Amino acid sequence: MKQEYYPEEVLIEKMERGEYGWLDYINHFSAEWQEEYARYCRENDLEISNVSAAEFVHFKNEQLETAMANGDA
Template sequence: MAKHIYYPEEVLIEKMERGEYGWLDYVNHFSAEWQEEYARYCEEHSLTASNESAAEFVRFKDEQLEAAMESGDA
């Protein structure tokens, strides 16, 4: 099996801005942890893997980060 490639956030943003990647690609190339969390997120919310659900997952992760920063945990 081929090794999965992950990119820094800056590279992923550039690829999205150029139209090379959508939100699903962003999530799948961010990290192995995000891939696993996204799969659980989809399962828990009865979602299918798509750009729409991946965008929802990224918003969810942003909200988690904001909450962690506000509480001093990030």
Template sequence: MAHQKYYPEEILVEKMQSGEYGWLDYVNHYSAEWQEEYADYCADKGLTVGEDSAAAFVRFKDGQLEEALERGDA
């Protein structure tokens, strides 16, 4: 299996803004943990892996981060 390359968030945002990457690319190049969590997220919710579910997953992760910040956990 080929080694997956991960990028810092700033690079991923640039690739999204340039149109080089979509949401699925963003998730897949963020981290191995995100890839696993995304697969579980799709399985738990009965979603198909793709742009729409990847965008929903990123919104979900953003919500988790906001909640952690509010609790002082992040």
């Protein structure tokens, strides 16, 4: 079965309706995020869960904000 990925707007709508949690968000955002999240969990000794998924999304948002502040995004 092929993994389906959705635009961020669709994922946000699914979360707002309670259809998806943070782990679903990552799994349907991109293959790259799935790989980064798995590595993030390994490196930080975290279990794959909605809690660590939320931490990862927060981490990615901080990376983006830093990149934008530095003119790299």
